[in-house]
Amino acid sequence: MRSLLSQIATVTAMNIRSLPRRLWMSLAMVLASAVVVAILLAFLAMARGFEVTMNGAGSDGVAILMREGAAAELNSVVLREQLNLIEESAGIARDAEGPLVSPELYVIVDGIKKSTGTEANIPLRGLNARGMAMRENMQLIEGRMFTPGTNEMIVGAGVLREFDGFDIGREVRFGKNVWTVVGVFSTGGNVFESELWADIRMIQSHYDRGSSYQSIRVQLEKAGDLAPLEETIAREPRLNLDVQTEREFFAGQGKQLQYIAIFGRVISFIMALGALAGALNTMYTSVADRAREIATLRALGFGNFSAFCGTIAEALVLAAAGGVLGSLAAFVFFDGLNASTLGGSFTQVVFKFEMSPDLFVQGALLALLIGFVSGFFPAWRAARIPVIVAFRNGV
Template sequence: MNPLEIFRYAFEALRERRTRSILTILMVLIGAALMTALNGMNAGMENFVLSSFSSLSPNSLIVVPGTSSVTLDAHDVTLLKKVSGVDDAVPFIQGAAILHSGVKTLRVMVAGFDQSKINLLYPTAELEEGSFISPYDSTGMVLGSKIAMPPGETRPFAWVGKVVTAEYKHTSIEPSGQIKREAVKRSFVVKGVLKYTGAPGFANVDRSALVSLQAANSLFKRGSHYDGIIVITASTDLNSKVEKEILKLYSGNVMVISPKAIVQVIEKTMAGFTTFTVSIAMVSLMVAAVGIITTLFTSVMERTREIGLLKALGFKNWHVLVMFLSEALIVGIIGGSLGLVAGYFGAHLLLMRPVQFSHSAALIQPLFEVEGLVFVWLFTLAISLLAGFYPAWRASKLNPVEALRKE
């Protein structure tokens, strides 16, 4: 009997025990589908986050106070500009505020900085309409794309020429120790609307309202202190050197954050998360392997007399071994193939709705690579064959005389 005939015989044996075979295939399908879907969703998430940070200037470093006792002001900007390898230093002030436009309200991030230098911070930033504001404009505002037209809305929240009001809840401590809370309100005229950038940075510009530094200082009552300073280096190769110089200059009392470091942390985090989630899917495949072992053992017990008859007719041990391994292989092929399809569509189905990130939402597309799909498929086949080996080996070792005596 040639291998093709053995394979056909194994397929017919599975068909005879249809219900049991379908349930076993279903277990394999679920495991393969989970691995496929989780791999695709994790890769899509990682690709989305990394592509977002790739929109940032690669030669920028964000300097922020390391402790509450440290403050940054205009003197620090001058100091940082003198550091070797630094081309520019851009201070910023930011905070959460409620933006009112007529009867509509939105909770947004308001960021104040010199907008003439926006392309140093966000190289891909472009205006949809209007213009950027000057550093001395205390009433102008530029809106991010998702502020001007919030996702899911059919009418814009605000537009160029529209007057909006920013409201900030300011909290301070009086000399007497009492906590004082007051609502600070400032009116602004929308001067421009940005195109979608997808860049997070120190402020997610797509979900931010951008004003001048002095306007942000007035709204948030910072007293001419900055929340941070963005240092632009002459080259990305100098980032590490400049970072060390800044930390040395401030004796470690500031934190220096770089897009490259953020990306590295994200990559490590996503790698760990992917390992964790795929491990869960592998447990599912292990359960499927137990199902295959149980199914084949039951099949061997039920077909003992049949095995004895086949051996009496000339079947060798390896014929029986291959026959039962073929059953395991067929289960793996069908379950693995259907699992890939189910996982592919399942991942897209699960990510149909935008994923919420604090103040914004994003539509993430699963990412599937051919190598990953092939690995899942081959891994499923390998698990199926390993699970089927021991029952197949036991079947091949049956004594034909004793097997024929079984009723």
């Protein structure tokens, strides 16, 4: 066994030392692997960043109620009478001021994206003091809170990064209404940072919503326990509402970008096939270039298996180098990159690309797969070269 390992190490070292003779072809294999890995990681980081942004807003301690069958807040309508009935339901946390219930409005306004200069939809959410208090991770990072009863609003940090015209003190016109930006808030990087917040009564007035809402958020007595609310809805025919935890709601909204990860894997697979073609050519050239050396070693007693393993090792080294290069490029160019895309309510969700250790593992495995497959057949050829033929023809 020690002799076999020594033979494999010797052949591998010989192969690695001979790489400068095939420098450009070797670099081509490295770069091909790097491009494939970088593209895969870019798509996966995009999907992961969007998923983290959506899931970060969800809580098992908060339930959201919308009209029955409504997939998003934009499509929901909740009446004042329904709000009153929900406030009397069991299962809702209460304090000295009453039930912890937040009726909310969600309307679409226009913003100008910094990256493209084009218009895009931004959500303007109407809240009251209860709604603010129920978002425990919300904090003002600049300016002050809007004053109820006025056309003042605060903007999410994501909106400020991605859209023009929302700096503190700026006046923003939406239709006939002019709003003044008085503060910037953060919610820990989740989806709420893609929103504008203002007094709910002002939004009801400006957008002719009367006393209606689009969703109700409630603080649950027991995290995840929806049974009391479900019982209330079941026995009260006027409550044609669906209820789910906030975590479930945003997890469902985040599924829409799962196709990004799937698309990225498909594209990477197609590109990997192209990279394999080039890598195979590189490795066959490597075997042909070292045919005399391989034959000499075999004449000295080296086995076929050592030639096979040495060639596989060479391919794995080149592919691994490409994997490292591709991972480094993906980290430098994409980690933390700001982007925005359409969310479940046809409004922009601002998020950051997020590179995580498991994504780098996936990139490394892809690179090693390219190396193994591209090295296997040339290695098989190297192991089967007849010594006499190799010396005669320089195969």
